[in-house]
Amino acid sequence: MAKVKIKKTSEKVLKPKSKVEQYYLDLSGKEFIYKPTEKIPIIQVDSFPELGKLTALRFIEWIIENPDGVISLPTGKTPEHFIKWVEKILKEWNTKSIQKLLGEVGIKSDKKPSLENLKFVQIDEFYPIDSGQHNSFYYYIQNFYFRLWGLNPKNAMLMNINEIPTAENVPLKEIFPEQKVDLSLRTRWASSRLERLQKETIEIVDEYCSNYERKIREMGGIGFFLGGIGPDGHIGFNVQGSDHFSTTRLIQTNYETQAAAATDLGGIEVARNRLVITIGLETITYNKDATAIIIAAGEAKANIVRDSIQNSPSIKYPATALQKLLNARFYLTHGAALRLSERRFVDVTKENPLTQQSIERAVINLVVDKHKKLTQLTKDDYKENKITNFILHNHDKNVEEINSEIEQNIISRLDKGMQLVENEVFLHTAPHHDDIELAYQPYVTHLVRTPKNKHHFTYLTSGFTAVTNSFMLELMQNLMSFLNSGTFTKKFNENYFNRANIDGKNRDVMQYLDGVAAHSRTLQNEALARRLLRNIMEVYEEESLIYLKDRVNELINYFKTQYPGKKDIAHVQKLKGMQREFESEIFWGYYGFSVEDVSHLRLGFYQGDIFTELPEIDRDVYPILELLKKVKPTIVTVAFDPEGSGPDTHYKVMQAVSEALQLYEKETGNSNIKVWGYRNVWYRFHPAEANIYVPVSLNSFAMLENQFIKSFSSQKGASFPSWEYDGPFNRLVQKIQVEQYNTLRECLGKDFFLKNNHPRLRAAKGILFLRELSLDEFYKHTRELKKVTE
CATH class of the missing domain: 1.10.10 (Arc Repressor Mutant, subunit A)
Known part of the structure; x- marks a missing residue:
């Protein structure tokens, strides 16, 4: 067949003025902008770490040209590699490796640039919040930008909430005792003294915002703006629907933004009530010569990136406001650029x-x-x-x-x-304690029906960050009521709670499931208390009931007084993680699996820091290797990250499993193991990427609903939900699998399912996708990911 030639337009090709951007543009093999589809120029890179490197080099290039400029930089996980690369470049400026790097990208400077005269403008902050809290953006900026880089605090405009005046100088906690701010007080009469104080304080904050905006404009506006993009397209906290002429203000956020902030704030319950101060879209674009860069990594951002780049200016997509700036850019990984139509076309043609x-x-x-x-x-x-x-x-x-x-x-x-799968030994691996269940539980239901298969479930991280303080407080108070009643005295004297008593652990699970079967909250509460007491004894190495009561009281006080979102001390992290472990044991107890069939490796790279460590061979790979030797699997399941962005737990676990499998294959010579890759609520396969499609019935959805809600007590309130769905994860999974079914039904026609001879296809209302790989295919996949993140 005749080949189609790609037409080249006669329109003048737009090129970047920045040498750094030109270097990376040449490297990408892409155009700067594909008109008329794209409205903002783009630089594309292979990986999340490379995205940080590009951004850091562009920032260095800019501050060399603008040593007295005004900069505004983001918070959160997205700028991790940007922050680290700027620090590295500045500290190692005179080394051969950095000078070589600078030379390659066209940065020429006789001496290291000084940050002394740069003016820093904070983009946004939660309100109200204590600026001393570790989850405040003020703290983040102090800890990373000022401490690591040495920016001059005298030149900074920061949103220190502690320094914003309040009505009659009453402490903020007293004015907003539940940390709820009712903005309707702007336009109505106050009905009490407390509301009067709140109304006046809101007016003070509004005045603060107006002055903040004025000061930015007096400096000539922001010269270098760097931001991420939220799931709804928000820039700063300018959520979907924000006026493109908006200025610095105190506002409410939408659900998508609240869900994204839930991790920072310690749960959606907190995020729903928290307002934000944010600079406006007009604030960002006031300086028409500003360099404004939006960075985005990963396929999860692909839809909103597409909508923000390919649409004309619209309040539905806040980032379209940047189109008025000549120097506005999107820096994207390939995953984030996946749905940009012209770029996808170019990729296919190559x-x-x-x-x-x-x-x-x-x-x-x-x-x-x-x-x-x-x-x-x-x-x-x-x-x-x-x-x-x-x-x-x-x-x-x-x-x-x-x-x-x-x-x-x-x-x-x-x-x-x-197909009937028999005579297989499964090692089901998961980064978090609900990943397997949310990804392919309906398939497990079929796989376990034959005794000819063997199964072992392993959870590779502690998962403590998904457990709220309020939930743990309820558990502690429940335990204390049982301790005070003397219910556990006999069992305690019989060494029931000894950490080596595996039978006792299995009886904890059985007690809870008996409570589920009998619809008895009392039996379930006793089981929760039993396991929590066992966990406390193990964590604190305490064997006296009297001292254990004191310890429980201490923990009750801890969970009452810690602010949501604060990083927990190590013992509390372990306790929270052990609660997640118990929940997963309950889930598999539904199928008759014992605690011996479920292992918890608690890999050390997972520590609850905003920027997490990379896996290490001794600490994180060898434990998986030892488990492989013990289980001797024929099939290993792995959570697949579609792009391998460095900070993602899924990616790190996948790399650790890959390393362990390579060592295992080398030791045993067994190269016949199959890998089943899965995805759940965070990412999903396109039908073209998967090669196993499993029909899911309404009965399977009902089973997942019951098991998930009954087993995962810490998750049924959905404190850390997806931005896509306001509710527990199992219902989002159902939504996703129904969408996948609808896609296949479009492909094959309704009658294929309605009139099919196979009852499972007639009963199907959802489809789950898996991707089967050989070991060599899996290694190739993970090596490619590793290469682009090093």
């Missing part, structure tokens, strides 16, 4: 030969777009889409043959998902 995955992705997307089943797609349909038109002219098969091949591939993957 494939030689065209990969089956790219063909299937494009054609399945066309099915969804046209609302036609696969076999109904025509040549004209293909021609209307740039990518499928290219495929049509660069493929040996015609439209009907391509459609038929993809249809058969989908059917064969469904068949594989329903």
Whole structure:
């Protein structure tokens, strides 16, 4: 077939003035901007760490040119590598490696740039919040930008909430005792003295915001703005719907922003009530010569990145306000750029030969777009889409043959998902304690039905960050009531709570499940108290009931007095993690598995810091290797991160498992192990990426609902939910799997499922996706990820 030539426009190609941007642009092999689809120029890089490196080099280049400039920099996890690279460049300026790097990207300077005269403007802050709290943005800025880089505090405009005056100088905690700020007081009469104080304090904050804006403008506006982008597209805390002419102000946030902030604030319960002070979109764009950069990494950001770049200015997409700036940019990883139509097209045209995955992705997307089943797609349909038109002219098969091949591939993957799997030894691995359950629990239900399979479930991190202080307080108070009643005295004297008593641990699980079966909250509460007492004895190495009561009282006081979101001390981290471990044991107890079938490795890289460590061989890989030797699996399941962004726990666990499997294969010579990759609520497979499709029935959804809510007590309140769904994760999983079913139903037609001879397909209302790999394929996948993050 004749090859389609890509037309080159006669329009003048826009190029960056920055040498750093030009270097990375040349490296990417992409255009700076694909007009008319893209409205803001883009620099694309391979990985999250490389994104930080690019941004740091551009920042260094800018401050050399603007030593007295005004800068505004982000908080959170996104700027991790940016912060580290700036620190490294400044500290190692005169080393050969840094000078070589600077030379490569075109930065020429006789001496290290000084940050002494730079003016720093804080972008946003929660309100109210104690600025001394570790989860305040004020603390973050002090800890990372000022401490690590040596910025001059005298030149900083910071949002120190502790220094903003209050009505009659009454402490903020007394004015807002529940930390709720009612902005309706701006426009109504106060009905009490407390409301009068609140109204006056709100007015003071509003005046503070106005003065903050004025000072920024007096400096000429922000010269270098760097920001991330929220799930709803927010820049700073300018959420979806923000006026493009907005200035610094005190505002409420939306659900998506609250969900994203839940981790910082210690739960969605706190985030819902917390207001924010943020600079406005007009604040960011006031200086028309400003360099404004938005950084985004990972496929999870791909949709909002697409909407922010390909749409004309709209309050629905806050980042479109940056289009008025000549020097506005998006710096993206390949994952974040995945859904930018022109860039996706360029990627496909560079494939030689065209990969089956790219063909299937494009054609399945066309099915969804046209609302036609696969076999109904025509040549004209293909021609209307740039990518499928290219495929049509660069493929040996015609439209009907391509459609038929993809249809058969989908059917064969469904068949594989329903095949009887026997004589396999499964090692199910998970970064967090609900990952397996949320990803492929309906499949496990089928896999465990035959005694010819063996299963072991292992959780690789402690997961303590998902447990709130308020939940632990309830558990502690529940335990104290049992201790005071003397219920546990006999069991205590019989060494029931001894850490080596495996039978006792299994009886904890059985007691809880008996309570579920009997609808008895009392039995469930006793089981929770038993396991918590056992855990406290292990953590604190305490064996006296009298002293244990004192310890419980201390913990009750701890959970009452700690502010939400504060990093816990090591013993409390362990206690919280052990509660998650108990919950996962309860979940698998539904199937008759004992605690011996569930292991908890608590890998050391997971420490609850905002920037977490990388896995280490001795600390994080060898424990997995020892488990592999013990279980001797034939199939290992692994949570797949689609891009391998450094800070992501899924990625780090996947790398550790990969390293352990390589060592295991080297020691045993066993190269026949299969790897099943899975994803759940954070990322999802496109149908073209998966090769096992498992039908999910309403019965399976009902089972997951019951098991998840009953087993994962710490999660049923959804304190750390996804921004996509306001509720527990199991319901988001159902939503996702229903969407995946609808995609396949579009491809195959409704009658394929409605009139199918197989009852599981007739009963299907959802589909879960898995990706099976050989060891060599898995190693190749993880090596590529590792290479781009080093």
